Amino acid sequence: MSSNPPPRWKRLTLWLLLIPYAGLLWVPFYNLREPALFGIPFFYWYQLAWVPVTAALTWLAYRSVRDED
Amino acid sequence: MKTDPAALAVFLFFFILITVMGFAAARWRRPKTLARLDEWGLGGRRFGTWITWFLVGGDFYTAYTVIAVPALVYAVGAYGFFALPYTILVYPFVFAVMPRLWQVAKEKDYVTAADVVHGRYGSRALELAVAVTGVIATMPYIALQLIGIAAVVKALGLSGELPLIVAFAVLAVFTYSSGLRAPALIAFVKDIMIYIVVIAAVVLIPSKLGGYGAVFAAADQAFRAKGAGGILLGPSQHVAYATLALGSALAAFMYPHTLTGILASQSGNTIRKNAVLLPAYTLLLGLIALLGYMGHAAHLKIASPTDVVPALFQSLFPGWFAGFAFAAIGIGALVPAAVMSIGAANLFTRNVWKAYVDPGMDPAREAKVAKITSLVVKFGALLVIVFLPTQFALDLQLLGGVWILQTLPALVFGLFSGWFRAPALLAGWLAGFALGTTLAWINGLKPLHALVLGHASVTLYIGLLALAANILAATIANLIWRPARSPA
Numbered sequence: 001m002s003s004n005p006p007p008r009w010k011r012l013t014l015w016l017l018l019i020p021y022a023g024l025l026w027v028p029f030y031n032l033r034e035p036a037l038f039g040i041p042f043f044y045w046y047q048l049a050w051v052p053v054t055a056a057l058t059w060l061a062y063r064s065v066r067d068e069d
Numbered sequence: 070m071k072t073d074p075a076a077l078a079v080f081l082f083f084f085i086l087i088t089v090m091g092f093a094a095a096r097w098r099r100p101k102t103l104a105r106l107d108e109w110g111l112g113g114r115r116f117g118t119w120i121t122w123f124l125v126g127g128d129f130y131t132a133y134t135v136i137a138v139p140a141l142v143y144a145v146g147a148y149g150f151f152a153l154p155y156t157i158l159v160y161p162f163v164f165a166v167m168p169r170l171w172q173v174a175k176e177k178d179y180v181t182a183a184d185v186v187h188g189r190y191g192s193r194a195l196e197l198a199v200a201v202t203g204v205i206a207t208m209p210y211i212a213l214q215l216i217g218i219a220a221v222v223k224a225l226g227l228s229g230e231l232p233l234i235v236a237f238a239v240l241a242v243f244t245y246s247s248g249l250r251a252p253a254l255i256a257f258v259k260d261i262m263i264y265i266v267v268i269a270a271v272v273l274i275p276s277k278l279g280g281y282g283a284v285f286a287a288a289d290q291a292f293r294a295k296g297a298g299g300i301l302l303g304p305s306q307h308v309a310y311a312t313l314a315l316g317s318a319l320a321a322f323m324y325p326h327t328l329t330g331i332l333a334s335q336s337g338n339t340i341r342k343n344a345v346l347l348p349a350y351t352l353l354l355g356l357i358a359l360l361g362y363m364g365h366a367a368h369l370k371i372a373s374p375t376d377v378v379p380a381l382f383q384s385l386f387p388g389w390f391a392g393f394a395f396a397a398i399g400i401g402a403l404v405p406a407a408v409m410s411i412g413a414a415n416l417f418t419r420n421v422w423k424a425y426v427d428p429g430m431d432p433a434r435e436a437k438v439a440k441i442t443s444l445v446v447k448f449g450a451l452l453v454i455v456f457l458p459t460q461f462a463l464d465l466q467l468l469g470g471v472w473i474l475q476t477l478p479a480l481v482f483g484l485f486s487g488w489f490r491a492p493a494l495l496a497g498w499l500a501g502f503a504l505g506t507t508l509a510w511i512n513g514l515k516p517l518h519a520l521v522l523g524h525a526s527v528t529l530y531i532g533l534l535a536l537a538a539n540i541l542a543a544t545i546a547n548l549i550w551r552p553a554r555s556p557a
Binding site: 014017018020021024025026027028031032033036038039040041043044047048050051052054055057058059061062065066 | 147150153154157158160161164165280281282283284285300301302307308310311314315338341342344345346348349351352355359
């Protein structure tokens with residue numbers, strides 16, 4: 001797609017996109033009641049916390065490829 | 070239920086507002102002509118970051134979501150929360166795949182997924198498989214939006230089918246005249262309203278019910294009393310939860326309506342930026358899901374879990390705000406229903422009508438056929454809701470998710486690799502489609518199948534199982550029937 005491929009280290013940031021899959025698909029890791037936060041069991045706030053984390057990781061990946069097209 | 074005049078007045082005000090906006094949308098960012106399929110059906114491919122954010126947000130997080138996700142959480146607990154990891158994991162996938170799809174579509178003037186597949190493989194059969202899957206997966210989805218409208222109409226105390234028919238007639242006419250510009254413009258209003266409603270709900274309702282700790286305790290107690298469900302997953306639900314989340318995430322942007330939002334954006338970077346920004350809606354969805362537990366804490370007496378959100382708003386908010394919330398949900402149904410009918414109409418026009426009936430049609434004729442098809446599609450969905458049991462649409466929508474996921478290899482693999490060939494992908498699609506349908510059928514139209522491996526048994530999402538069979542069949546077919554290659 002691009003005539004000037006970004007440097008190799010920039011490509012590596014795309015691997016960040018796999019982290020949310022690891023964090024959310026291994027269910028036994030977070031299927032827990034404690035530690036609760038403001039009365040919300042771990043199971044719920046852990047998954048909610050992945051929303052901003054995933055957005056941040058995607059943003060890092062975006063910074064490295066946005067000049068491609 | 071009793072009619073609250075304040076609620077009804079607020080509801081009608083917003084409904085009339087968006088009707089006017091729907092018709093005015095034809096003038097918004099007015100093109101030289103609307104008589105082209107990419108103008109009517111893709112808004113001229115000129116939607117920037119914010120319009121795309123509102124449009125895809127309004128289109129992907131549907132009214133049905135606002136009703137059905139809390140209903141499922143209310144009924145079964147933690148398992149219903151899979152919508153959250155699903156709508157998180159969808160975005161890294163969108164980021165990696167969709168800009169490339171957009172690029173191909175833009176360069177070659179493609180309007181649908183099946184266009185892309187035909188352009189890549191030159192196979193009319195594979196194109197037809199993708200197009201037909203898209204249309205039949207979308208029809209019940211439109212019907213579900215009607216169920217969303219029906220739920221709020223009922224909560225407003227109106228009876229009969231007439232309000233539903235009026236709402237849909239309005240929707241049909243403004244989609245016909247304005248195309249994708251109508252839902253894009255209305256999505257601004259709808260999304261802002263939904264944000265207001267949900268933020269008010271998640272701040273005010275727990276304070277009325279004694280805080281989040283009390284809400285979870287009440288839900289926990291209700292599940293214990295019932296002896297089923299729970300605020301944590303049972304051991305046998307782990308794999309089901311993860312595979313449902315992953316399978317749904319992969320399927321989500323194979324649907325014609327979500328792809329329409331993607332293809333209508335103005336650049337690959339618009340899509341990438343949206344993969345960063347759209348999770349804001351996911352946060353909202355997570356909070357909406359918790360409304361299900363608030364239903365337990367409020368000790369609602371409801372006939373069906375789908376009444377939990379309307380009943381919660383009615384019992385805890387003043388009439389005018391309940392009316393505002395119902396308007397948000399009702400309008401929230403019209404935006405996706407419009408985009409779905411446009412996506413299905415684009416598919417029918419390009420990949421069935423143009424491919425088989427009228428290959429020589431000009432752009433104006435294409436737009437005309439698509440406009441008429443969008444009317445037919447919506448009318449069909451309305452008939453399904455009025456004349457068939459609700460459960461029929463729900464079952465079909467579930468099957469639709471399994472089916473649409475089977476188009477992923479044909480659509481996505483070709484963007485990154487030239488290894489697979491059309492006959493192999495078609496064999497894979499057929500294998501996945503057949504296996505998925507059979508498994509869903511023998512499990513009583515439930516999305517999960519218990520796979521027995523020796524003495525152990527794992528329960529997992531049928532769509533993902535069928536996708537694995539699909540990819541396996543395509544790989545085997547590609548290895549067996551590989552023609553002699555000319556020396557490179």
